[in-house]
Amino acid sequence: MTQPQTVDVPLEDRSYKIHIGSGLIEQLGTLCAPFIADRHVVIISDEKVASHYLPKVESALESVTSRGNSLVVDEGETSKSLDTCYQLWQEMIELPADRKSVVVALGGGVIGDLAGFVAAGFARGIDFIQIPTSLLAQVDSSVGGKTGVNLPQAKNMVGAFWQPKTVVIDIDVLETLDDRNFRAGLAEVIKYGLIMDDALFTRIESSMEAILNREPAIITELIQRCCQCKADVVTEDETETSGRRAILNYGHTIGHAIEAVYGYGEYLHGEAISIGMVAEAEMAKALGMVDDVFCDRQKAIFESAGLPTTCPAGKEEALIEAMTRDKKVASGKLNFILPTKIGDVESVATPGGEAIAAALKACS
Amino acid sequence: MTQPQTVDVPLEDRSYKIHIGSGLIEQLGTLCAPFIADRHVVIISDEKVASHYLPKVESALESVTSRGNSLVVDEGETSKSLDTCYQLWQEMIELPADRKSVVVALGGGVIGDLAGFVAAGFARGIDFIQIPTSLLAQVDSSVGGKTGVNLPQAKNMVGAFWQPKTVVIDIDVLETLDDRNFRAGLAEVIKYGLIMDDALFTRIESSMEAILNREPAIITELIQRCCQCKADVVTEDETETSGRRAILNYGHTIGHAIEAVYGYGEYLHGEAISIGMVAEAEMAKALGMVDDVFCDRQKAIFESAGLPTTCPAGKEEALIEAMTRDKKVASGKLNFILPTKIGDVESVATPGGEAIAAALKACS
Ligand SMILES: NC(=O)c1ccc[n+]([C@@H]2O[C@H](COP(=O)([O-])OP(=O)(O)OC[C@H]3O[C@@H](n4cnc5c(N)ncnc54)[C@H](O)[C@@H]3O)[C@@H](O)[C@H]2O)c1
Ligand SMILES: NC(=O)c1ccc[n+]([C@@H]2O[C@H](COP(=O)([O-])OP(=O)(O)OC[C@H]3O[C@@H](n4cnc5c(N)ncnc54)[C@H](O)[C@@H]3O)[C@@H](O)[C@H]2O)c1
Numbered sequence: 001m002t003q004p005q006t007v008d009v010p011l012e013d014r015s016y017k018i019h020i021g022s023g024l025i026e027q028l029g030t031l032c033a034p035f036i037a038d039r040h041v042v043i044i045s046d047e048k049v050a051s052h053y054l055p056k057v058e059s060a061l062e063s064v065t066s067r068g069n070s071l072v073v074d075e076g077e078t079s080k081s082l083d084t085c086y087q088l089w090q091e092m093i094e095l096p097a098d099r100k101s102v103v104v105a106l107g108g109g110v111i112g113d114l115a116g117f118v119a120a121g122f123a124r125g126i127d128f129i130q131i132p133t134s135l136l137a138q139v140d141s142s143v144g145g146k147t148g149v150n151l152p153q154a155k156n157m158v159g160a161f162w163q164p165k166t167v168v169i170d171i172d173v174l175e176t177l178d179d180r181n182f183r184a185g186l187a188e189v190i191k192y193g194l195i196m197d198d199a200l201f202t203r204i205e206s207s208m209e210a211i212l213n214r215e216p217a218i219i220t221e222l223i224q225r226c227c228q229c230k231a232d233v234v235t236e237d238e239t240e241t242s243g244r245r246a247i248l249n250y251g252h253t254i255g256h257a258i259e260a261v262y263g264y265g266e267y268l269h270g271e272a273i274s275i276g277m278v279a280e281a282e283m284a285k286a287l288g289m290v291d292d293v294f295c296d297r298q299k300a301i302f303e304s305a306g307l308p309t310t311c312p313a314g315k316e317e318a319l320i321e322a323m324t325r326d327k328k329v330a331s332g333k334l335n336f337i338l339p340t341k342i343g344d345v346e347s348v349a350t351p352g353g354e355a356i357a358a359a360l361k362a363c364s
Numbered sequence: 365m366t367q368p369q370t371v372d373v374p375l376e377d378r379s380y381k382i383h384i385g386s387g388l389i390e391q392l393g394t395l396c397a398p399f400i401a402d403r404h405v406v407i408i409s410d411e412k413v414a415s416h417y418l419p420k421v422e423s424a425l426e427s428v429t430s431r432g433n434s435l436v437v438d439e440g441e442t443s444k445s446l447d448t449c450y451q452l453w454q455e456m457i458e459l460p461a462d463r464k465s466v467v468v469a470l471g472g473g474v475i476g477d478l479a480g481f482v483a484a485g486f487a488r489g490i491d492f493i494q495i496p497t498s499l500l501a502q503v504d505s506s507v508g509g510k511t512g513v514n515l516p517q518a519k520n521m522v523g524a525f526w527q528p529k530t531v532v533i534d535i536d537v538l539e540t541l542d543d544r545n546f547r548a549g550l551a552e553v554i555k556y557g558l559i560m561d562d563a564l565f566t567r568i569e570s571s572m573e574a575i576l577n578r579e580p581a582i583i584t585e586l587i588q589r590c591c592q593c594k595a596d597v598v599t600e601d602e603t604e605t606s607g608r609r610a611i612l613n614y615g616h617t618i619g620h621a622i623e624a625v626y627g628y629g630e631y632l633h634g635e636a637i638s639i640g641m642v643a644e645a646e647m648a649k650a651l652g653m654v655d656d657v658f659c660d661r662q663k664a665i666f667e668s669a670g671l672p673t674t675c676p677a678g679k680e681e682a683l684i685e686a687m688t689r690d691k692k693v694a695s696g697k698l699n700f701i702l703p704t705k706i707g708d709v710e711s712v713a714t715p716g717g718e719a720i721a722a723a724l725k726a727c728s
Contacts, residue, residue, distance in 0.1 A: 082450050093517045096689075121485075124512060124523045125603070148488060153457045159488045160524060239489070 002217050005224040009143065009231045011238055014163040018143060018227045022216055024170035025056050025131070029063035032129055035102060035165040036061070041068040042097050044088065044115035045106040046075035049133050052176050057106055057131065069095050073114070077264055080110050080149045082158060088118045099123040102165075108134030108181075109141035109269075113159070116147030120162035130167040134177055135185025136270060138169045139192070139226035140248075144234040155256070155264075161239050169227075171219050179306075184270025186211070186305045189222055191277065192229040194298065195247050198343030200225050201301070208304045247345050250337040251277030254359060257322035261315050267308070274307035275363050282362035284338040286355040287348065294339065313364035320356065366581050369588040373507065373595045375602055378527040382507060382591045386580055388534035389420050389495070393427035396493055399466060399529040400425065405432040406461050408452065408479035409470040410439040413497050416540050421470055421495065433459050437478070441628055444474050444513045446522060452482045463487045466529075472498030472545075473505035473633075477523070480511030484526035494531040498541055499549025500634060502533045503556070503590035504612075508598040519620070519628075525603050533591075535583050543670075548634025550575070550669045551615075553586055555641065556593040558662065559611050562707030564589050565665070572668045611709050614701040615641030618723060621686035625679050631672070638671035639727050646726035648702040650719040651712065658703065677728035684720065 004021030019031055041061055045054055050072045061068060071091055073079045092101070105115035105128060112130055119128035132142035148159020174182065193201030200222075204211065210218045230248075237244035255276030258267055267275070281298050284290045302309050324334060337345050368385025383395055405425055409418055414436045425432060435455055437443045456465070469479035469492060476494055483492035496506035512523020538546065557565030564586075568575065574582045594612075601608035619640030622631055631639070645662050648654045666673050688698060698714045 082446065086446055089515055089522055090517065093515060093521060121522045121524065123521065124510065124525055146488065151453055151457060153454065157457060157487065158453055158485045160485065161488055 002220045005220060007224060007227040007231050009163075010235055011163060014145075014238075016164060016166050018167040018169065018231070020138075020169040020171070020220055020223050020227065022170070022172050022220070024168050025053065025060055025173070028057060028060035028131075028168060031168050032061065032104075032166065033064045035127060035129060036064045038065050039067075040095075040097060040101040041065050041104055042092060042095070042101055043068065043070040043104045043106055044111060044118065045070065045072050046079065046108075046111055047072060048075045049107040049111065053106060053133065053173060057104070061104070069097075073111075075110075077110055077150070080114050082149055082151070084114060085118055085121070085149060088114075089122060092118075092122060097122065097126075099126060101126055103128035104131060105129070105142075105164075106131045106133065107137070108132065109137045112137050112142050113147050113156070114149060116145075116162055116164070117149055117159050120147055120160035125162065127165050128162070130164040132167065132169060133173045135174060135182055135223075136188055137185075138171075138174075138223050139185060140188045140230060142167050142169070143227055143230045145238065155259075167227075169223060171216060171223065174214055174219065180268065181270075182214070183306045184268040187270035187274040187277075187302070187307055189226055190301055190305065191248075191250055191273065192226045194277065194339060194342060195250050195337070195345045196229055196233075196343060197225065198341075200229070201342050205301055205304075208301075212305070243347060246335070246347060247337055250339070250345050251275075251280055253323055253334070253336050254279045254319065254363065257319045258311055258363075260322040261318045262311065267311070271308050274302045274305075275309060275311055278302065278309045279359040279363035280336060281339055283336060283351060283355045283359035284340070286358035287338065287351060289338055289340050289346070289348075294341065297342070298339075310363050316357075316360045316364070319360060366584045369584060371588060371591040371595050373527075374599055375527060378509075378602075380528060380530050382531040382533065382595070384502075384533040384535070384584055384587050384591065386534070386536050386584070388532050389417065389424055389537070392421060392424035392495075392532060395532050396425065396468075396530065397428045399491060399493060400428045402429050403431075404459075404461060404465040405429050405468055406456060406459070406465055407432065407434040407468045407470055408475060408482065409434065409436050410443065410472075410475055411436055412439045413471040413475065417470060417497065417537060421468070425468070433461075437475075439474075441474055441514070444478050446513055446515070448478060449482055449485070449513055452478075453486060456482075456486060461486065461490075463490060465490055467492035468495060469493070469506075469528075470495045470497065471501070472496065473501045476501050476506050477511050477520070478513060480509075480526055480528070481513055481523050484511055484524035489526065491529050492526070494528040496531065496533060497537045499538060499546050499587075500552055501549075502535075502538075502587050503549060504552045504594060506531050506533070507591055507594045509602065519623075531591075533587055535580060535587065538578055538583065544632065545634075546578070547670050548632040551634035551638040551641075551666070551671055553590055554665055554669065555612075555614055555637065556590045558641065558703060558706060559614050559701070559709045560593055560597075560707060561589065562705075564593070565706050569665055569668075572665075576669070607711060610699070610711060611701055614703065614709050615639075615644055617687055617698070617700050618643045618683070618727065621683045622675055622727075624686040625682045626675065631675070635672050638666045638669075639673060639675055642666065642673045643723040643727035644700060645703055647700060647715060647719045647723035648704070650722035651702065651715060653702055653704050653710070653712075658705065661706070662703075674727050680721075680724045680728070683724060 103119040145163035255273035509527035619637035
């Protein structure tokens with residue numbers, strides 16, 4: 001059996017540990033004891049994840065608290081809304097939850113972002129614990145403290161930086177994750193290799209079969225390495241002010257535009273950024289930053305992971321409009337994170353129209 | 365003419381200055397220049413305050429930015445809601461505001477709390493500046509970073525600790541503040557004397573006529589001293605974890621219950637805590653912590669300020685129920701901040717029923 005791994009996220013008084021391994025839900029009591037210590041617990045989950053794991057989590061936490069409630073919302077991105085927050089806050093008052101209550105987020109990125117923001121806003125901020133269950137949440141969204149919800153006009157527009165007290169990643173739960181969501185999570189795993197860890201990239205290239213078979217040893221290793229990458233970036237730039245954290249957005253400028261133009265739900269986030277990375281690499285090539293070898297190698301890994309690398313043609317103008325709108329809201333400028341080689345990226349401000357055209361051509 | 369005063373709030377990278385004086389709105393450009401520097405500004409105000417001061421503030425800020433918008437909400441506590449936040453966030457996206465935009469809160473405590481939380485949540489937190497216009501906001505709510513909104517079941521239940529970049533207090537705006545709100549603000553001024561500054565208390569006692577005439581010299585002095593008190597407490601306990609910040613809640617346990625039982629609006633907050641302090645002093649007396657002299661002197665100062673010291677009898681049970689509910693949500697325990705002498709208080713956990721009965725008898 002694979003040994004559990006840990007990754008530290010050192011953020012002064014907001015520091016925490018990420019635990020990664022098999023069978024960790026059974027050990028939740030021990031792992032969470034210091035953060036719960038008989039306090040009231042509110043588990044927030046979605047219908048699907050709850051049906052698989054809520055009873056196990058509830059019973060594992062019984063050893064550390066006698067007071068707990070579970071609040072379950074619909075599955076899917078539409079639950080990441082202010083309306084759902086409002087509803088959860090009201091339900092928490094009725095329980096009643098108090099300033100000492102601890103929120104436990106049990107689910108994918110939707111639940112982590114939602115429950116994190118619910119914890120950040122309740123009584124001006126209460127503790128919370130992440131138990132991410134999708135691969136995307138395990139390697140990305142559960143680490144780093146970005147929480148929030150969508151507004152009808154823009155994703156993740158309302159939120160807070162609110163760090164969890166700990167993150168418990170039980171790889172066994174991936175068993176029930178459908179293939180499409182598993183592959184979408186892989187897109188983020190590959191992204192870490194591309195932006196900052198060439199050895200990780202090579203490891204994924206050479207282990208794709210074992211990864212797609214979800215063999216525990218390689219899955220634990222990948223998640224541990226991704227969490228370490230994310231922790232390094234977050235430690236350097238906790239609140240996205242120095243610019244360092246922006247490297248995580250490789251593939252995201254075009255990826256977000258694809259999500260917006262084709263409608264959320266048509267492409268999963270991981271699928272959209274897979275296409276986005278392919279397109280943005282073409283942009284980098286047009287700017288002379290990478291060569292054909294880079295682009296081919298990157299495309300090949302996404303293909304071997306079963307991820308899409310193009311989307312239907314004919315939406316170029318809509319994509320440009322969506323990118324412009326997205327960035328106006330986010331920062332006032334149209335920046336791209338572009339690769340220079342496997343394991344390294346640079347920020348490029350407003351590349352010329354030709355490079356953008358090359359990118360859009362490549363993805364359609 | 366009275367010289368402008370400043371108070372520092374030293375909170376590491378969240379430190380800021382409070383400016384207090386006459387004619388400061390005209391100097392807003394200079395005072396806010398470092399925090400705006402040509403960035404997009406969103407002024408949030410209420411109908412009444414906007415009608416008096418919005419054009420002045422807008423024109424004063426023209427010297428430091430060419431891009432600004434104003435969003436005006438209804439006056440009154442009902443605007444401190446998630447619905448209003450939702451509406452403001454949507455309006456901000458339409459402008460569009462971005463991560464670099466700066467929110468300016470122009471109004472009383474309702475606007476400061478609301479606009480502060482809007483700033484805290486937009487794009488996971490953008491800068492904001494407080495221009496408090498009610499006496500309560502000038503001596504209390506604009507300093508210290510508590511922001512938030514009410515849920516139907518509980519006041520200030522959703523929010524964030526989010527410090528302003530600076531606070532600009534122009535005492536001239538008090539000219540248009542009605543007498544009742546001015547006196548309600550005085551209740552907080554007197555509270556600072558009672559909890560931590562006996563010299564301030566004596567000064568208020570001996571200057572009540574000049575204060576009620578709103579003479580600029582004494583008003584500037586009082587606001588400066590109150591802001592210094594608040595800054596000291598906040599510096600020691602920014603996020604209400606050590607317990608020190610709780611001293612600001614003298615009079616508030618019973619005060620909040622009075623607001624809840626009689627309906628928000630029946631009593632202004634300052635009026636409710638005036639009654640609350642009178643009642644809680646009686647509780648302290650029942651516990652042998654203060655004597656008759658203390659209680660009489662405290663009651664006399666509230667009376668000379670034209671503040672209520674009792675409310676109609678017959679609601680004792682409802683008050684106790686409201687206190688219990690309030691505190692369950694807030695901390696799980698029924699704590700009181702009780703005086704030991706003028707200028708000093710102590711926290712007392714769940715005093716016995718007799719002391720509570722004495723308190724409730726005293727306020728009805
Ligand atoms: N906070 C951050 O830093 C960050 C980073 C990246 C993405 N995100 C956000 O994450 C969200 C996407 O996350 P996601 O892809 O996990 O979406 P998700 O939470 O909707 O999960 C995807 C689907 O998988 C199901 N599921 C999750 N775990 C399962 C399991 N173990 N077994 C069976 N089914 C399971 C869910 O019920 C859901 O239907 C987006 O809202 C995105 O904005 C946040
Ligand atoms: N954040 C904190 O630390 C803190 C502390 C204490 C109170 N509060 C909150 O503050 C709020 C109460 O503040 P408030 O009493 O200022 O209420 P408010 O903002 O509603 O102002 C009271 C009334 O005075 C009007 N007004 C304000 N300034 C004026 C001026 N210069 N001229 C004419 N009219 C003016 C307003 O339009 C309003 O009608 C409550 O919601 C309370 O919870 C917050």
